[in-house]
Amino acid sequence: MRHLLSAADLSRAEAIEILDTAATMAATQSREIKKLPALRGRAVVNLFFEDSTRTRISFEAAAKRLSADVINFSAKGSSVSKGESLKDTAQTLQAMGADAVVIRHDASGAPQRLATSGWIDAPVINAGDGKHQHPTQALLDAYTIRRHLVADRTGAGLDGLRVAVVGDVLHSRVARSNVDLLHTLGAEVTLVAPPTLVPVGVETWPCQVCYDLDATLDEHTPDAVMMLRVQRERMSAAGGGFFPSAAEYSRRYGLDAARLSRLAEHTIVMHPGPMNRGLEISAQAADSPRSTVVEQVANGVAVRMAVLYLLLAGTDEGTHP
């Protein structure tokens, strides 16, 4: 593994190695001194062309906990707003000696371009590109599911677990990454969304698709329900014609108190954040004991520490096989 660009690139063994490493990282985070010296003297650049708070600070926290230096680069107010190309930005970072680049970009495929173009030698980590992939989010979701629903965790996948991914699949890189990774780890994924929010070509994905949330909850009895954020910023004001009204969306696809009470006792409720309370998830569901929303944030730091460690710890030229 040289870069982390897509959850689909990960083999089952690689994914489990990341989850196991994340578990070890998480165990160190309850110590008095949380910082580990593994990446001392390495520079990690957070290259964010799209607004993000939680992913950026999660990567920043992960890099700092491993003693790396963090350089934050956001497109707003930078050379990019003056018209600099991705290539020139990349070469600038290369010249400054970046040891790893964490990139978020609104264009799908920008991380691949950065990783494969030869502009930069450092490992590239995709922190979300357009509507394409967000692999570390999928890894932290898989880690959260494994922590709650798999008894003998170390070295284990998610075999036989049923996961429902509900909501705005069309605009969601989280959904795409999760379908890929959860399938690789042996889970059965069902996407639940109104037909307008299901992307073209979904029949080639390794998952089922259902348009009825109630039917899925009753017939599929998921072990984990992952609510997706309705990405209003990618739609026009009234829902952009994807659904008639927010109220109707919420009635048919929102996780309200009634649906929450029908879940099996062990079922967990997940959300990648930020939540639209009252739209895709009710306050009862978001604040219920089965909600893992806050824990997902903590797990995100551990998973990103694992990814940075595995990509960066042994990369001196010549000795790496």
Place this chain on the structure above:
Amino acid sequence: MNSGAQPTVVLSGDDIHRALTRIAHEILERNKGAADVLLLGIPTRGVPLAARLGTRILAAEGRPDSDLDQLVGTIDVTMYRDDLRRNPTRALEPTRIPASGLQEKVVVLVDDVLYSGRTVRAALDAVSEIGRPRAVQLAVLVDRGHRELPIRADFIGKNLPTSREERVSVQLTELDGTDAVVLS
């Protein structure tokens, strides 16, 4: 590797057994009992060695085997190594510290082979980030020389003069199915 050299068994299973029994008693003698002692095994082979020393110490002190979790832990030193960047990425092992913590304890680090001393240096760093023991001691099954750092062991199973080209491989029943130290 020393081409053409036959692998020689330098410690048999019985030798290892006797050496560990002696080290267990030396630890008790030096520390006047095991009341404040914590044994921390360094993965991979330090972990079963620490457990074996722990069992012997408990038996000698007349304490029940159930106290083993309070006496023995493991400490992963991977992230504290100075050669992280020169080798392929190593998998991390769990660190388990007994509930009492390290504060004011006598920590005995346990490893299979003492060679350059770099693993022990990393372990000292790892220990100091978890707590401040009253003292740190080192127990190893084999000391093969060639130190690159000013580090020495307090308890040694066997001093084994070697050349740098030779390979010392410690095999333990828990991991390898047999007990032996082989020089090749």
